[in-house]
Amino acid sequence: MPSLTTSGSPTFGGSRCALDTTDRLQLPANLFDETQGWLAFRVKMGFASTGGAAAPRAFEWADGANGDLQCGYDTGVDQWYMYRDNPGGSNQINSATQSFASGDDLTIVVAWRAGQISISINGANFITDATAQHIPTLVGTFDIGNSPGANRSIESSYWWAAGGNGTLSNADAATIHAFGNGEPDDLASLPGTATFLWRAISAEYDGFPSTSVIDNFNRANGSGLGANWTADPEGFGYGNFDINTNQAKPASTFSAMYWNPTSFNADQEVYATLAVAPANACRLIARQSTPGVSATEDNYDLEADNTSSYISYTLNGARNTILNLGVLFVAGDVMGLRCVGSTIIAYRNGVEIGRVTDSHVTAGGYIGMVTQNDNTTRFDDFGGGNYIPVAKSMLPGFITSGQNARGVNLSATGVTTLLPGFLASGQNARGVNLSGQGSVTLLPGRVASGEIVRGVNISNAGTLLVGRIASGQNVRGVNLSASGTATLSVGKVGSVATVRGVLMLITMGLEATDSLSLGAEGTDTLTLTPRTSDPFTLNPE
Numbered sequence: 001m002p003s004l005t006t007s008g009s010p011t012f013g014g015s016r017c018a019l020d021t022t023d024r025l026q027l028p029a030n031l032f033d034e035t036q037g038w039l040a041f042r043v044k045m046g047f048a049s050t051g052g053a054a055a056p057r058a059f060e061w062a063d064g065a066n067g068d069l070q071c072g073y074d075t076g077v078d079q080w081y082m083y084r085d086n087p088g089g090s091n092q093i094n095s096a097t098q099s100f101a102s103g104d105d106l107t108i109v110v111a112w113r114a115g116q117i118s119i120s121i122n123g124a125n126f127i128t129d130a131t132a133q134h135i136p137t138l139v140g141t142f143d144i145g146n147s148p149g150a151n152r153s154i155e156s157s158y159w160w161a162a163g164g165n166g167t168l169s170n171a172d173a174a175t176i177h178a179f180g181n182g183e184p185d186d187l188a189s190l191p192g193t194a195t196f197l198w199r200a201i202s203a204e205y206d207g208f209p210s211t212s213v214i215d216n217f218n219r220a221n222g223s224g225l226g227a228n229w230t231a232d233p234e235g236f237g238y239g240n241f242d243i244n245t246n247q248a249k250p251a252s253t254f255s256a257m258y259w260n261p262t263s264f265n266a267d268q269e270v271y272a273t274l275a276v277a278p279a280n281a282c283r284l285i286a287r288q289s290t291p292g293v294s295a296t297e298d299n300y301d302l303e304a305d306n307t308s309s310y311i312s313y314t315l316n317g318a319r320n321t322i323l324n325l326g327v328l329f330v331a332g333d334v335m336g337l338r339c340v341g342s343t344i345i346a347y348r349n350g351v352e353i354g355r356v357t358d359s360h361v362t363a364g365g366y367i368g369m370v371t372q373n374d375n376t377t378r379f380d381d382f383g384g385g386n387y388i389p390v391a392k393s394m395l396p397g398f399i400t401s402g403q404n405a406r407g408v409n410l411s412a413t414g415v416t417t418l419l420p421g422f423l424a425s426g427q428n429a430r431g432v433n434l435s436g437q438g439s440v441t442l443l444p445g446r447v448a449s450g451e452i453v454r455g456v457n458i459s460n461a462g463t464l465l466v467g468r469i470a471s472g473q474n475v476r477g478v479n480l481s482a483s484g485t486a487t488l489s490v491g492k493v494g495s496v497a498t499v500r501g502v503l504m505l506i507t508m509g510l511e512a513t514d515s516l517s518l519g520a521e522g523t524d525t526l527t528l529t530p531r532t533s534d535p536f537t538l539n540p541e
Helices: 170-178
Strands: 005-007 011-013 016-018 024-027 037-044 057-062 068-074 079-086 089-094 105-113 116-121 127-129 141-144 157-164 194-198 213-215 229-231 241-244 247-250 255-259 268-276 281-288 299-305 309-315 318-324 334-340 343-348 351-357 366-372 378-386
Touching: 037 057, 068 105, 079 105, 079 116, 089 116, 089 127, 105 170, 116 170, 194 351, 255 281, 268 281, 268 366, 281 334, 299 334, 309 343, 309 351, 318 351, 366 378
Parallel strands: none
Antiparallel strands: 005 024, 011 016, 016 157, 024 141, 037 105, 037 157, 057 068, 057 141, 068 079, 079 089, 105 116, 116 127, 157 194, 213 378, 229 255, 241 247, 247 378, 255 366, 268 334, 268 378, 281 299, 281 366, 299 309, 309 318, 334 343, 343 351
């Protein structure tokens, strides 16, 4: 998984990353474009609107005299700003005057295009400068929360940050703000051709690629690519690639090879640099099954030819194009393909250029590369493997209304935070205090003996096994005796609590001063079997 470069001592904890005066987080500059793009930040402010260090930065992408892009806070006028300049001049747009306290959470969204720069705070409509723009050419450092030069640290905590190379509307700014502290689920949940999502629980971020280069071809010229490569994955008699000046060169006009050490999971990706663009066509393949057997081989592929690019699938040896991407790859571009479930996504230089939903090929398999009627193409820096998204952060405190905790085994220590999902059948929840904030649904699972579930409305889909219901709480539509007799321990179903739709076998002895008062509803039948001859009184209501 790609990671931010860090310096100083950024502090990760509580689902946030806190930056001190000299802390730095840096992104690869190739994720963004100077002419068009956007960035969004969710920040817990470390200073009030009327305070703070001079000109703290939310981000800055700078390249010395060539210019920069930056978003910062002007402590002189209490406003956020977006700024762009080159040697010929500069542009700046400010937000409305701000009023926030230290500890407040803010969403800052900035966007830039060839003809304008814009800024939005907390989902408000963009404020835009559309005067003649001074667009820089930047290859320098891209800093989050600081300046590449003098220390201009924001001295605050990031909940998350995201960005992309598309455009944003006012509605998009509101959508981004609506994620709040909970963060977007993934790149696909973001507008504006997102290329970057950082969850601030570690230096790792979602982007493409998420895997490492597995062969850079940096070895002596020779026939074939070595023992880790096998020719003709699709079974049509295609030949080898050879090593030529530290690149993979097709040995014939039809060449194909796959990386043989590992058959990867269904969620996988593949990528390579086009050192020389194709004269006719080349492809990267993923989820390659039964290599070498044309009648049964399946895969997905990203094809680049001399006019466009395409996503295709092959099923039992028959290939079908399912999406014309309309993007021309040139020398130096990185081709990339990611398969996640039924979503197949194509990338150029780490930027998504198209996706399609398709379920023809669902299993995992091998990755590789192909040339079609083309011995011009040269591949370099081939990579790929299993795609594992960055773990979603866990928000402190409680499960919010309508949220579930999916397939989690909660240990017996501490308070554990649960994010969207559900407690899968057979999973245990131990040592957890489910607070009364929101309505929480426990689907089939087990609350361990002696634990307390407070403020919970247990749906009729769930089975609550041995455990404790706190005094005053309700259990509705639950079978407490799925196997044997369920035990309600000390803490019981307390005063004013109600048990509805439950078959209970009551065996008890009453002392001389005890009485039992029960009310039956509708067609309910109450049967009491005394254990001894102790007297008791039944008072119908």
